[in-house]
Each structure stands twice: as C-alpha cells, then as structure tokens.
Amino acid sequence: MAIAPPPSNGGKKQFNKNQIQKRNRVLSARNIRTEAVIASAKANKKDGSNDLSEGGTMLNVGQFISSRQFEIKELQLAMHRSKVSGSTRVFQDLPRRLRRRTASHNVKRIPKRMRNRALREMMKNDQEKTILKTSSSRHGLTAKALYKAKMSVKLLRLASTSTSMKLALPPKVNASANGVRQKIRTLQALIKKSRAPCSRVKKLNNSMGSYDNITTNKLAQVPHGRQKYMKRQHVFAWLPTHIWNAKRSHMMKRWGYQIPYSATQKCFKMTHRIGGNVSTSDGTLCMDSSFMGTIVVRATDAKTEKLRDLIAKITSNRAIAPKYYNSNKVFSGLFTDPLTMLVLGPGEIIWCNHNLLLLRVHPAMFQKVFEILAVREFGFKVEDSRFAIGSITINGAESLSSLTSIIRSSTKSESFEQLKLISNVTDQNILPKDMSFSFKAIDPRHFGAPKKVKQNPKEVTIDKIMELQANTPKNEICETLEALCSTRERTTSYKNQQTMKQIHKRRRDMTKKGEHVSKNAIIPFDEKKDPEIPIYIYKRESTNDWVILMPWFWHLPFWYQLNKIPRKYNIGLRQFQQLQFEHKKLYFPDDYPFTETGFHENSYYKEEVNQYSCRASRLRRRFKSLGDLHKTKIPACKYEFGCHSSCDWRALQILRNGLLFLTKGNKKLILIDAKKTSDFVSDDPFDISNYSEPERKIESLNDLVEYTNDFQYEEGVPISRVPVELVDSHLVKEKVIRTQSDLVKQPLKVTAVTCKSVERGHIKDNARIYEIPKDQLSYWKQKAKGVYSSNGKLLHDEETPLPEVYNLIGFVTSGTYDLGVGSSTGTGFVDHGFYKHTDSTHVLVRNVQTCKYRLATIEKIII
Structure with missing residues (x-):
C-alpha cells in the first residue's frame, strides 16, 4: 500500500509551540498603540489653538508634540520592549561586560536585583544552582611552612620517578633505602591535619599585614605578597590590583612590573566617548597607575638651596618657578641629566615645602633619576617610595562625582568642601588649571554602597569656581602632603586596619544593637579606633585627568569601592595612549625617540615585536611584488x-x-x-x-x-x-x-x-x-x-x-x-x-x- 504524502503547507515553515509563543511575544512587543484621529483638533483644544500656524504653512512644534504625547511615549515603550523581547533568561539581560559563562547557574555572579528572578527560572527548569563557599581559615602550619611542605612532596616524588635524578644520586641513596614513600605520607598527613588552632601573630599594628615598604638612598625590595604567588613575582612585580585586572585585562610584562595593557573587551569607541572632551562623556575611566615610580626627597635647612639648584638643573629652571616652588602646584615637564644636559623623559614634581618634594616618573627612567638624586655629595635623604605610595588615575566627565561617592573626610576639611562643590561639574574645561585637594579620609569600605554627596546645583556658580584657586587651603594641603610622604604617618594610617570580615561583623553588630545605620549601610567614623588615610588629588593639565595618591596598602580598598559605581570602566596603557593621541600629545616612551628609553623602544623593542621572520608565511608581504x-x-x-x-x-x-x-x-x-x-x-x-x-x-x-x-x-x-x-x-x-x-x-x-x-x-x-x-x-x-x-x-x-x-x-x-x-x-x-x-x-x-x-x-x- 502506498504511503500518503504529508499535507502541503505551501512551502511555509511549520512552527512548534515554543516558536509560536516567542513569535507572538516579539510581534506584541513591536506593536505601537495610537490614539484615534481627531477630526477637528481646534474644537477639542481648550485654548482653541491649532497645530499649524495662522497661514497654515508652518508646524507649531511644541503644540504638535503635546498633542501627540501619547504616541511618542508608546513609540519609546515599543522600542524598549522590542529590545528585551528576545531575552528569555536573566543572565541574557546583563550588560556585555558582566556576562560570564558561570552566570547561568551561579546566582553569585548575577546582580542582587536579579537573583530572585534567576532562582525562579532555575526552579522552573529543574536546574541546579551553585553557590560559592568561602574557605575556612587555616590553622597549624603557617603559609611559609605549608608551602615548603607541599614543595617537599613534589620534589620527593620527582626524585623517586626521574631517571636522570636517580643516576645523579650516590648508589646507596634510593627511594627504598631512605623511606621516601613514608616521608611523603607523613608530609601529606601534616598538610591534611594542619587545622589545629594556633595563636595568630599580628603583623605590625593591623590584622591585614600592611606595612610601609621604603628604603633610603637605595632601591626598595619588591613586595611579594601572598606565599601562593611568590614564584610569579621574582622578576616582574604585581600591582595591588593585579588579580582583579588579570581577569579583565591583557597584562604586559615591562619595566619590572606586570601592567594592564588593554581591557579584554573592545573599548576603542567607548574610550573616545568617555575620555575625550566631547559632550557624550557620561562615565569614568579608571586605571591603576601605581607602576609610576615615586621618590620622596628630604633636605635639611642648610641644604635647601642645594636642593633647589639640583631641581633647577633637572628641569631646565622650570620647576623652581614661584607658582610651583611657593605653592602645591604640580610641575609636569621634561627631565634632563644635569651632567650631559640630555633629555631623560617626562616627570612630575610636587613641592610639599622648601625642604621636601615628591617626584613621579615613568618606571623606564626611574633608576636613572634615582641615581642622580641619591648622589652622596648632595647629602639628601632620598626615599624609594615605589611600594609605599600607590596611585589611581581617573578620566571622564563623571570623574569627580564618582570619586566623591566613595570618599569622605574624617574631620571637617576645607579642601574636601571645595571638592564637594565641583563634584557635579561635568565640563572639566571650566575648572581652574592645576587644581589639587588634600585631606585625611575614612576607610572607603565603611560604605555599603557608593553614595553621591548632596549638592544644590544653584550653589555652583562660575564666580565660586573661579575663587577656588585664590581660596586654596595651603596649610591643610601641606600638612596632609607631609603626612603622605612620612613613613610614620603612613604606618599610623594602617593602625587598626580591618579586614572585610571584621567590617561586616561590625555592621551586623550595629544592626542588632539598634544603632543608627543609614540606607547605604555607612559605618560612622570613630576617632578612637578608625584609621585616617592621607590622600592627595590633583589634576594634570597635559593629560586632562585626575590622579589620586594614597598609601600603598589602602589602594585596593579604594579600587574595589570605585568599581561598584555604575558607568565606570577599567582601561590600560593602550587606552591611555589613545587619549594622548587624540589630544595631540606625546606618549612616553613610544613618541620620545630623542630619549634613551624612547630610542630603544622604537629601534629595538618594536623591531623585535614586528619581526618579519616570525610572521606566518601567508601574512608576509612580498617586497618584490x-x-x-x-x-x-x-x-x-x-x-x-x-x-x-x-x-x-x-x-x-x-x-x-x-x-x-x-x-x-x-x-x-x-x-x-x-x-x-x-x-x-x-x-x-x-x-x-x-x-x-x-x-x-x-x-x-x-x-x-x-x-x-x-x-x-x-x-x-x-x-x-x-x-x-x-x-x-x-x-x-x-x-x-x-x-x-x-x-x-x-x-x-x-x-x-x-x-x-x-x-x-x-x-x-x-x-x-x-x-x-x-x-x-x-x-x-x-x-x-x-x-x-x-x-x-x-x-x-x-x-x-x-x-x-x-x-x-x-x-x-x-x-x-x-x-x-x-x-x-x-x-x-x-x-x-x-x-x-x-x-x-x-x-x-x-x-x-x-x-x-x-x-x-x-x-x-x-x-
């Protein structure tokens, strides 16, 4: 018996139930509602006006928009519904920069406002949810002893299996004669049972292990951080935000550091839109600039003139001008070798007072500048503060607004009040040049979430902005700058520095006791036990951005709080070079071939990177053709x-x-x-x-x-x-x-x-x-x-x-x-x-x- 052919559908595709439901949802989202057309608009309006002019040739735009207000709103709603109609799961609604592969089953990777919806979707689909578990605290062995025990197990296993190592040992020394297996078992048991309670030794004056890493007249040692990552930092040091940036940026090993080179996601247009001087700038660009070398130079009263003469030779008599020498204005210009008078590269100088100054230079030329300043015949006290003072560079129209959302002064500060006054100013060009602020701030982790300062827009006028330079609190800025450059004051800022677990416990205890906790869960500042952090904020005219200087181990708390702000994006050296390029400024060292570092970058490093022989054969250009x-x-x-x-x-x-x-x-x-x-x-x-x-x-x-x-x-x-x-x-x-x-x-x-x-x-x-x-x-x-x-x-x-x-x-x-x-x-x-x-x-x-x-x-x- 012949089989009957399937019914003909005219060549159209047959949709199943789910496809029909999705199709109807999209069509419904794109449906735009309208009002019925009014035959006589003039008769239905109270004022008797019409959408057209008296001659009937020109359209009254304001009246027409008010009469078609319903259709305009429906058009905007339809555009929004059509945009999100295709998203069926909560992790598909996330911005591209927040999407992760684990976001579909790990509710911890989804913002809190969307977690309930994500849990409902998982329950509907019988999907297992994953919740990150915090590791319990380790007792018994210290980090160093635990690391040595694990390495010993690996070396013993290698010695017992490698033929070359067996041949290198004496004949009587073998695995069976020395009980290698038993030693491995003993070490493994020691590692496994190293959870016995032990007395934790406090490091310095805090429980986070923060200390001031500084040396005088010689280069400081590189801080290796956790024992787990010590081997990876023998040659190239990690910045405070290395683990955070390594997940979100391409890293580059140069000049003794591992530096974020570029964000993982494409951000060329976004960098131009936010970092450029354009009206569409509506966010903040943030970069960890702690790789910049910081030097603190101290001189006695008898050697003040000698220090002034040396800085005059290094900067071609520019940094000793009255506007820099007698105030806290930041000098930014080229440094020269006082012996050969040849250019070394760009740098910055901040005069704290006549006997104390702070220099910031690129790491490629740091050692050369340090050797010039630390000559014995000068007799200055030159401190290598590369790993004692960290910095963050921010750019964009919302830079100050983002900064004041996480920073509060510990006491009443005139400088902080000036910062609050201009925090909502989005056009950086109307601000005075060489602006700077300095005060002592509270721990930014006291904020449960960033909170913008309340500022009346009517209070911000052009006259008040122009008065900021004349009314700069020089004494307060000098005192805070001296505290930032002082080893004793930086160590004092680490006193009672709390861990995140201690801060969360303090917030929970306040809630249980019924004490006042604001909507943003801000912990009030306690003068007796809470630390005060000296910070210095200044604007760079050459790059049109803001730099925040702070003690090294306070860098990470500020960074994490800053990244909780909406419309904030991390950038690297590649994006910073793009902004310099668009502003028609030279970027060091690529655009400085007249310096030793720039010439090496142009003639050796780039040639090695662009090696013709290293390219694939299909990418090689044939010169003969x-x-x-x-x-x-x-x-x-x-x-x-x-x-x-x-x-x-x-x-x-x-x-x-x-x-x-x-x-x-x-x-x-x-x-x-x-x-x-x-x-x-x-x-x-x-x-x-x-x-x-x-x-x-x-x-x-x-x-x-x-x-x-x-x-x-x-x-x-x-x-x-x-x-x-x-x-x-x-x-x-x-x-x-x-x-x-x-x-x-x-x-x-x-x-x-x-x-x-x-x-x-x-x-x-x-x-x-x-x-x-x-x-x-x-x-x-x-x-x-x-x-x-x-x-x-x-x-x-x-x-x-x-x-x-x-x-x-x-x-x-x-x-x-x-x-x-x-x-x-x-x-x-x-x-x-x-x-x-x-x-x-x-x-x-x-x-x-x-x-x-x-x-x-x-x-x-x-x-």
Whole structure:
C-alpha cells in the first residue's frame, strides 16, 4: 500500500509551540498603540489653538508634540520592549561586560536585583544552582611552612620517578633505602591535619599585614605578597590590583612590573566617548597607575638651596618657578641629566615645602633619576617610595562625582568642601588649571554602597569656581602632603586596619544593637579606633585627568569601592595612549625617540615585536611584488630604506646629514656613480699595531645608503649616542657637516608634528614621511583640491608620481584612526631643517611594505 504524502503547507515553515509563543511575544512587543484621529483638533483644544500656524504653512512644534504625547511615549515603550523581547533568561539581560559563562547557574555572579528572578527560572527548569563557599581559615602550619611542605612532596616524588635524578644520586641513596614513600605520607598527613588552632601573630599594628615598604638612598625590595604567588613575582612585580585586572585585562610584562595593557573587551569607541572632551562623556575611566615610580626627597635647612639648584638643573629652571616652588602646584615637564644636559623623559614634581618634594616618573627612567638624586655629595635623604605610595588615575566627565561617592573626610576639611562643590561639574574645561585637594579620609569600605554627596546645583556658580584657586587651603594641603610622604604617618594610617570580615561583623553588630545605620549601610567614623588615610588629588593639565595618591596598602580598598559605581570602566596603557593621541600629545616612551628609553623602544623593542621572520608565511608581504618605491632605483636600496619593521632613526640621521655633506659648497648631488664601485679608506695595511677597519668613502647617494647598511642597532645605546635631538624653536644655528665622521657624531635635530590624512588612507605605525619634490608640487596641489573623473567621482587610487629616496624627512611613531577628527592621523617627527625652511604644510606619507603615497598635512606639536 502506498504511503500518503504529508499535507502541503505551501512551502511555509511549520512552527512548534515554543516558536509560536516567542513569535507572538516579539510581534506584541513591536506593536505601537495610537490614539484615534481627531477630526477637528481646534474644537477639542481648550485654548482653541491649532497645530499649524495662522497661514497654515508652518508646524507649531511644541503644540504638535503635546498633542501627540501619547504616541511618542508608546513609540519609546515599543522600542524598549522590542529590545528585551528576545531575552528569555536573566543572565541574557546583563550588560556585555558582566556576562560570564558561570552566570547561568551561579546566582553569585548575577546582580542582587536579579537573583530572585534567576532562582525562579532555575526552579522552573529543574536546574541546579551553585553557590560559592568561602574557605575556612587555616590553622597549624603557617603559609611559609605549608608551602615548603607541599614543595617537599613534589620534589620527593620527582626524585623517586626521574631517571636522570636517580643516576645523579650516590648508589646507596634510593627511594627504598631512605623511606621516601613514608616521608611523603607523613608530609601529606601534616598538610591534611594542619587545622589545629594556633595563636595568630599580628603583623605590625593591623590584622591585614600592611606595612610601609621604603628604603633610603637605595632601591626598595619588591613586595611579594601572598606565599601562593611568590614564584610569579621574582622578576616582574604585581600591582595591588593585579588579580582583579588579570581577569579583565591583557597584562604586559615591562619595566619590572606586570601592567594592564588593554581591557579584554573592545573599548576603542567607548574610550573616545568617555575620555575625550566631547559632550557624550557620561562615565569614568579608571586605571591603576601605581607602576609610576615615586621618590620622596628630604633636605635639611642648610641644604635647601642645594636642593633647589639640583631641581633647577633637572628641569631646565622650570620647576623652581614661584607658582610651583611657593605653592602645591604640580610641575609636569621634561627631565634632563644635569651632567650631559640630555633629555631623560617626562616627570612630575610636587613641592610639599622648601625642604621636601615628591617626584613621579615613568618606571623606564626611574633608576636613572634615582641615581642622580641619591648622589652622596648632595647629602639628601632620598626615599624609594615605589611600594609605599600607590596611585589611581581617573578620566571622564563623571570623574569627580564618582570619586566623591566613595570618599569622605574624617574631620571637617576645607579642601574636601571645595571638592564637594565641583563634584557635579561635568565640563572639566571650566575648572581652574592645576587644581589639587588634600585631606585625611575614612576607610572607603565603611560604605555599603557608593553614595553621591548632596549638592544644590544653584550653589555652583562660575564666580565660586573661579575663587577656588585664590581660596586654596595651603596649610591643610601641606600638612596632609607631609603626612603622605612620612613613613610614620603612613604606618599610623594602617593602625587598626580591618579586614572585610571584621567590617561586616561590625555592621551586623550595629544592626542588632539598634544603632543608627543609614540606607547605604555607612559605618560612622570613630576617632578612637578608625584609621585616617592621607590622600592627595590633583589634576594634570597635559593629560586632562585626575590622579589620586594614597598609601600603598589602602589602594585596593579604594579600587574595589570605585568599581561598584555604575558607568565606570577599567582601561590600560593602550587606552591611555589613545587619549594622548587624540589630544595631540606625546606618549612616553613610544613618541620620545630623542630619549634613551624612547630610542630603544622604537629601534629595538618594536623591531623585535614586528619581526618579519616570525610572521606566518601567508601574512608576509612580498617586497618584490610591491613595485617601485622611489623614482630612481638605488642599487644599495633594494626595498625599504632602513629597517622595515621599525623607525630607523640612525638611517635617517645618516641620510639627512649625508645630504648636507654631499652638497656642501653648492655641489651637485650624485645619485649613482656607474663608473666605480665602493671605495674604502684605511690606514697602512702592513702596520698591524695600528690596524683598524677601513672606512667607506662617500661620494654619491648610493655610497651613503651603503654606509647606513653598515650600522646595526646595538641594545643599550647610551643617551649620548641617541641619533636624534628634539628642537622646539626656530632659533637654531645651521648645522655644518665638515667631515665624514660627523654623519654619525652629530645628532639629527627633529620637530614633533602631527599628520592628518587629506584623502583616503590609513596611517600606521612606522610610516615614512616624505617632502614633496618641487617638480611635483602642481600635481599634489591639484590632488589636495580633488581630482575628479568624468562621472563626477573622486579619483583616489590613480597612479601618482614617486619621490626620491633623499626626500625622506621623518617617521610616524604612532598612527591610527582619530575619532575626534574623523580621519586617519599620526604622530611623528621630521627633520627640523626641512620644517624651518618650508612654507608648505603638505607632505607625503607611505606605510611600510606598501608603494602607495598619500597626501597629508602636518602641524607642530607643542611640548
């Protein structure tokens, strides 16, 4: 018997019961209710007005919106319902940054306001719920003894199983003769039964083990923290927030620290929106900046002038100006070596008083600055406070509002009242420059949840904001700053520092006794037993952010409370570099090739990271397939000039100095001398005692390129041999290259510029900057105005004339798309001689491993 075919459904898909229910829910969510159309709107309005003007041609917007208020609200509700209609489980409603794989069955990973709904969903689906259990306290063995016992078990097992270790031991020493198995059992039993009660020894003056790690005139030891993680911190120290950041950020091991490099989630647009000076900034960006090296310098009254003179030499007489020396304003600028007068890098100086100052420098240059200050002949007391003073950097319109939500002063403070006054100001540009606040705060964990300070908006006026600088409480700020820099005061702040368990118990006891506990469960401050924390808050004009300095072991409590605030996001060095890039500021060390650290970063570290041979074969660009990179083919320059994976400043120095050497005396530049090969000049070859390597004779551009290939970068180049030197002003003497040895000895003077793409094109790191040849000016001027085809469209990818090799004038150290400008931009350096004599602002930019030249404009960056 034949089987009857299934009934035809016209080719449409048949939905089951659950699919039909979900489909109806989505359709219902997208349904927008409307009011019935009124035939005569004029007759139904009380004032007799109409939506149209008297002439009947223009719409009265206000009246129309009020009459269609119901439809507008329904449209907004429909948009909201449609957005959440597809979410069936509670963990699907969470923001993307709060979603975890365990959130579907672990109610502890879901916000409290959603846990009841999550439990109902789990009960409905017969799903088991997981609740985290806190580990019980360990007694008996200490952490160090427990670690040694576990390591002993591992080593004994390895010695009894490894053949190589057995052969290395004497013949009579074996596992059976020495009772290895019995020793392993004994150690395992000791580990298992190490729960006997023992007297806990209090460390210092608190139960959290906080201490002040500081040394005088020598480098401090790295704190290793818990015994469990000691092995991981032998070379690179952990920041206070390392465990928190390791779960949410990509970490980077540099300069002796493990630093958060970038947030795990994509946050390029979010960083621009919140951290930039734009109206859409409605949150806070937060970064642990405790990796910045902190130095405290003390001098006696007899050596005050000597300290002032030393700081004047380091900062080129800038940090001793009255606005810094006689007040608590923060100096931010370049540090120089007082012996060689060469730039070391950027840093900050805060004068607490005439005999006491605090310095903050990048960890890459910390040791050099510390050695300069700790010279014995000066006789200063130089304290390494890297692991004694921590810092947090915040940015965004809600920075001060977030900060005042977790901070309260322990006593009445004029500085804290000023901070409260401007806490709700979202436009940071209207605030006075170099603002700072300093007071003693209470433990931020006294707050059950962050609570914003109550501030009447009418009290905040422009006049009051402008009066803040004139009415700064200098005495209070000086006293708190001195307490922050004092070892005794920092140790006092750790006195009676409580654990979270003790704080929760204190809050429960207050509730049981019927004492006053506010809605946010704030524990009142007790002067007799609660600690006071000296903190210092200041604004940095160069980076447009706020820095909070505090004792090292108070950093983590402030960090955890700060992360409870809504619209707060963590960032790393990559996002900080993005903000510097968008504000047209240099980022250390990537954009500082005129320093020893920056030159090493450009010429060695980035070259090692961008190794061509380490890439997969499918990602390697074939240089032969690129075509011609320059107008004239130079035999010595087959592909890229200099290193193709970094900014080759040594090659640029030799090229620009060599052009002056070849054209001195109005000589004509010879590109290639086809009549001869390379010549070498050397001493008497038969005199072995005075023998030296022959030196290449430079008579043409090809010889000059060969000369650059002879030099290879050496790691650890001293600052005196850095090939480039920064120049800020036009009042610089003309450079004269007399001998061939001056090509390498005389550094190339460069100017910092920002490049903006005129047309299409994406400027990348290590891009080459060329000057426009004189015979091509007319073409590129027309290109700047736009070259159109017959159908009216712009021509972008047409063939363009190529410049010569000697037209290279600089490199791009940082290049990407700038959301603030709306086009691709780059930060770089060009030859100061070119920038001084040119009248045009247009240059050519070419990315590495490409043959396409793009037109761009340059603008000088003021440092």
